[in-house]
Amino acid sequence: MKILIIIPAYNEEENILNTYNSIIDYNKKHKTNYDVIVINDGSKDKTEEILEKNNINHIKLIQNLGIGGAVQTGYKYAYNNDYDIAIQFDGDGQHDVNYIKDIIKPIEDGKANMVIGSRFITEDASEFKSTALRRVGINLISFFIKLKTGKKIYDTTSGFRAADKKVIDQFINYYPFEYPEPISTVNVIIHNLKVSEVPVEMKPRVAGVSSISKFKSVYYMINVILSIILMKGSRK
Amino acid sequence: MSKSLIISLIIYSIVWVIIILKSVRNGKISVRYSLIWFVMALAILFVGVFPTFMELLAKTFGFTTISNLVIGIILTLLMFITLVLTMILTNQKTQIKNLTQEISMLKKDVKNEK
Numbered sequence: 461m462k463i464l465i466i467i468p469a470y471n472e473e474e475n476i477l478n479t480y481n482s483i484i485d486y487n488k489k490h491k492t493n494y495d496v497i498v499i500n501d502g503s504k505d506k507t508e509e510i511l512e513k514n515n516i517n518h519i520k521l522i523q524n525l526g527i528g529g530a531v532q533t534g535y536k537y538a539y540n541n542d543y544d545i546a547i548q549f550d551g552d553g554q555h556d557v558n559y560i561k562d563i564i565k566p567i568e569d570g571k572a573n574m575v576i577g578s579r580f581i582t583e584d585a586s587e588f589k590s591t592a593l594r595r596v597g598i599n600l601i602s603f604f605i606k607l608k609t610g611k612k613i614y615d616t617t618s619g620f621r622a623a624d625k626k627v628i629d630q631f632i633n634y635y636p637f638e639y640p641e642p643i644s645t646v647n648v649i650i651h652n653l654k655v656s657e658v659p660v661e662m663k664p665r666v667a668g669v670s671s672i673s674k675f676k677s678v679y680y681m682i683n684v685i686l687s688i689i690l691m692k693g694s695r696k
Numbered sequence: 697m698s699k700s701l702i703i704s705l706i707i708y709s710i711v712w713v714i715i716i717l718k719s720v721r722n723g724k725i726s727v728r729y730s731l732i733w734f735v736m737a738l739a740i741l742f743v744g745v746f747p748t749f750m751e752l753l754a755k756t757f758g759f760t761t762i763s764n765l766v767i768g769i770i771l772t773l774l775m776f777i778t779l780v781l782t783m784i785l786t787n788q789k790t791q792i793k794n795l796t797q798e799i800s801m802l803k804k805d806v807k808n809e810k
Contacts, residue, residue, distance in 0.1 A: 521800045525793055533797045540801070637793070 463494050463564065464543040466534030468527060469551040470501040473510055476551050480516055483549075486557045494560065497537050498551065501530040525637075532635035535623070539632050547622045555620045559660040563622045566656050573653035574627045576613065576645070577620035577660035597681055601642050604688045609649040614657055616642040626653055636687065639680055643687045650693045701763065705744030712737040732780065736773050743769070 465483060469476050476498065483496055497517050500507055502524030511518045519533055531548055538546035545564050549555050559577055566572035580598070594617075601616040619641055623631065627648055636643040649655055716733045719725040725733070743750055743766050750762050759765040 519800050519804045521796060522803070523796055525796055529793045529797065532793075533800065536797060537801060637789070 461544040461568065462542065463492075463545045463547065464534075464538045464541070465494050465496045465547045465549050465560070466531060466538070467496060467498045467549050467551045468501060468530040468534065469498050469503060469507055470524070470527075470530070471503045471505045471507060472551040473503075473506040475553045476507055476516075477510055477514060479549070479551050479553055480514070482557045486560075490561075492561075494547075495543075497534055499530045499533050501525055501527070528635055528637040528640040531640060532631060535628050535631040535635065538628050543628070545622055545624055546628050548619055550619050554662050554664070556661055556663065559620070559658075560622075562658050562660065563620065566658065567622055567624045571654070572656040573624045574645070574648050574655045575622045576615060576618050576655065576657045577622075577662075578615035578618055578657040579660065579662055580614040581657055581659045593677070597677060600681065601684055601688070604685050605642065605646055605649075608646055608688050608691065611649050611655065613642075613645060613655065616645065618660075620660060620662070639684050639687075642684050643691070646688050646691055650691065702744045702747055705740055705766070709737045709741035709744065712740065732777055736770075736777070739769060739773060740766075 467476070467479060472479075480496060480498070483494055486492065487494055495517070497519065498511055500511060500518055500520045502521050508520055510516075511520075519537065521530060521533065525533070534548070535546055545567055547560060547564065549557075549560075555577070563575045563577045566575050580595075598616050602613055605611065605613050605616060617639075621641075630648060630651060630653070631644065634644075634647060645655060713734065716725065716730055716737065720727060720730045747762070750765060754760075754762045754765040757765065759768065
């Protein structure tokens with residue numbers, strides 16, 4: 461199976477090389493063949509310089525598109541290069557390469573089309589579970605996803621996920637601009653593709669700032685919930 | 697409806713038509729998008745030319761004065777135009793995103809071939 465790791469990066473000069481090296485080291489140690497594509501989303505810092513200097517496979521977006529447009533570029537790259545599985549992996553050091561084998565296993569076994577690396581399935585999987593306020597938000601989104609699709613998704617905002625060819629096909633045709641994770645998940649379920657969750661551990665970000673600030677979180681919630689409710693179609 | 701309001705409305709709509717016509721001829725507005733603005737100008741003209749009809753309309757819909765009805769009609773048309781503009785904007789945002797992605801991927805391919 462051809463496996464691609466998509467790393468969206470916006471101003472990640474402090475983290476991107478470490479993230480990349482962790483995957484290369486993992487490949488060497490476990491004899492795996494995970495390919496990497498970094499999507500540089502119009503970074504204004506030295507991210508591009510670092511990518512060039514270290515000869516890291518990357519696409520430099522000619523202008524900033526935001527997380528949705530950047531990640532979708534990765535899925536389009538996966539589609540064009542005939543990858544079987546595409547994994548979304550944060551460039552900021554929050555995700556752990558050791559869990560990649562876990563999130564691709566259900567796809568390899570033919571048990572799921574999309575797998576979400578989830579912080580909330582088991583109580584002890586992750587020391588870092590986000591702040592209390594954010595968990596309330598995540599639960600609220602989870603409730604609306606259940607209402608819309610009938611399926612319970614625990615970690616609705618996790619950006620650590622794996623997609624098979626059918627899901628990649630779907631993502632290249634439609635991928636939300638903003639806050640893409642919960643909305644695209646609902647879209648996948650609505651199209652009768654199977655989504656499952658596996659427990660993963662996440663670390664607090666090493667450097668840089670999160671893409672969601674406190675002030676924007678209310679706007680975020682309204683946006684996501686409205687998108688989910690208004691989405692065309694429902695589960696069959 | 698007062699005489700002066702009627703005259704004002706007619707002049708107003710003619711000024712609008714001239715502005716739109718000029719914009720289309722200069723290529724600043726496409727013919728397609730100018731149509732909605734002509735409808736707008738014609739609506740204003742209609743109000744000025746048929747005041748008795750407007751009085752009837754105002755009574756039917758419970759407006760106390762005709763000028764309120766006129767403002768109501770113009771406001772509705774404006775909201776409609778803004779709505780259409782938002783649709784066009786959303787569509788163009790997607791198109792620009794797709795172009796950005798395609799060009800960026802092409803640039804990578806070109807660089808690799810060098």
